[in-house]
Amino acid sequence: MSETFDLDSYFARIRYDGPRTPSLDTLRAIQLLHPQAIAFENLNPLLGMPVALDLESLQQKLIRSRRGGYCFEHNGVLLHALRALGFRVTGLAARVVWNQPNDMMPPRSHMVLRVVLEEGIYLADVGFGMSPTAPLRLEPEIEQQTPHEPFRLLQGDGHFTLQCKLKDEWTSFYRFDLQEQALIDYQVANYYVSTWPTSHFVQSLIAARATPEGRYGLRNNRLSLHRMGGESEQRILNSAEEVCAALHDVFGIVVPDERAFAAALARLNWPDFSAN
Numbered sequence: 001m002s003e004t005f006d007l008d009s010y011f012a013r014i015r016y017d018g019p020r021t022p023s024l025d026t027l028r029a030i031q032l033l034h035p036q037a038i039a040f041e042n043l044n045p046l047l048g049m050p051v052a053l054d055l056e057s058l059q060q061k062l063i064r065s066r067r068g069g070y071c072f073e074h075n076g077v078l079l080h081a082l083r084a085l086g087f088r089v090t091g092l093a094a095r096v097v098w099n100q101p102n103d104m105m106p107p108r109s110h111m112v113l114r115v116v117l118e119e120g121i122y123l124a125d126v127g128f129g130m131s132p133t134a135p136l137r138l139e140p141e142i143e144q145q146t147p148h149e150p151f152r153l154l155q156g157d158g159h160f161t162l163q164c165k166l167k168d169e170w171t172s173f174y175r176f177d178l179q180e181q182a183l184i185d186y187q188v189a190n191y192y193v194s195t196w197p198t199s200h201f202v203q204s205l206i207a208a209r210a211t212p213e214g215r216y217g218l219r220n221n222r223l224s225l226h227r228m229g230g231e232s233e234q235r236i237l238n239s240a241e242e243v244c245a246a247l248h249d250v251f252g253i254v255v256p257d258e259r260a261f262a263a264a265l266a267r268l269n270w271p272d273f274s275a276n
Contacts, residue, residue: 003055005080006063013037013063022086024117024135027124032133032147034078034126039068039251040208045194045201046264047257053183053190055080068209068253070201072190074127075111082124088116089124093185094176097161109193110174111186114138123153123162128173129208130164130215148210148228167230204268205243207251216250218243221270223250239274240265 011017014037018029044051051073052058058077061067068074075091082089093108100106113124115135122135134146140155143165150165159177163170193199200206207218214227221237223246237243240262247253255261266275 005055005084006059007081007084009059009063010077010081013066020085022082022088022117024119024122026085027082027087027115027117027122027135030078030081031124031126031135034074035131035133035210036212037252038062038074038077038126039253040070040074040127040129040206041068041247041251041253042070042201042204042206043067043247043253043255043261044069045199046205047260048264049256051190051194053187066252066254067256068207068251069127070193071111071125071127072186075113075125076186078124078126079113082113082115090114090180091186092176092178093181093189094162094174096174098171098173107189107192108185109189110176111181111189112174112176114178114180123160129206129217130173131210132162132164133210136162147212148215205265207247207253209251218246218251220268221265221273238272 014033016030016033019026053072053076058073062069062073062077079089079091092112092114094110094112095106095108096110097106111127115122115124121138123138124135125131132146132151133148136144136151136153140153143150143152152163154161154163159175161175162173164173193201205220209216214225217224221243223235223237225233237246244255244258247255262275
């Protein structure tokens with residue numbers, strides 16, 4: 001029996017009640033609501049749990065179990081949702097260059113989507129942690145506003161580079177080309193980033209969620225709120241109990257196994273942190 005995507009449950013999850021037409025307005029609404037409702041998080045790799053990319057697993061985890069995930073899961077769900085709505089969409093792969101040396105060649109470890117509309121070709125991404133909260137026209141050298149930060153695309157040497165304006169400076173996030181990817185391509189990259197011993201998804205705790213006021217971020221035990229106006233707040237979480245509470249209250253995530261999670265945090269060996 002073939003699997004089908006449950007649009008009703010997905011729309012209830014992201015609180016979308018608008019038109020179901022494959023239009024730019026529909027895409028804009030979904031791309032704004034999705035990262036506010038479904039958090040970016042890496043609990044499965046941190047806990048040594050597999051990250052499955054088949055349709056049923058994606059729906060069970062991100063929609064029914066109200067968990068989050070990372071790019072292959074978020075954009076995998078979005079890919080199925082857009083195709084169910086009748087959008088012309090293909091999956092691409094990107095090399096993440098944020099906070100990487102200029103001479104480094106990172107692997108293709110990030111999933112993004114290419115959407116063809118009457119208005120042109122757009123980039124859609126809800127799985128980067130700081131993803132643009134609006135689709136971006138695939139047109140280089142123009143500043144594009146979103147409900148959150150401005151973005152732009154640069155083009156050169158056969159690829160595009162996505163940049164975000166942070167504190168009045170352009171910061172490169174990732175590079176990609178327009179070669180369509182198959183599920184097996186994502187499965188290979190997904191296995192690498194979720195199991196490789198030096199992967200930051202294995203070695204650290206990461207969570208992010210957009211809000212109408214700004215963005216929340218959690219890196220290990222440092223909880224941050226970056227407001228739209230530029231002001232930021234940070235707080236250190238001093239115990240596994242505080243981390244679990246923040247994941248639940250701020251990011252809407254229920255930790256699947258709190259005892260195993262506390263043990264995983266203890267292995268990270270943060271200063272002045274109690275895993276008990």
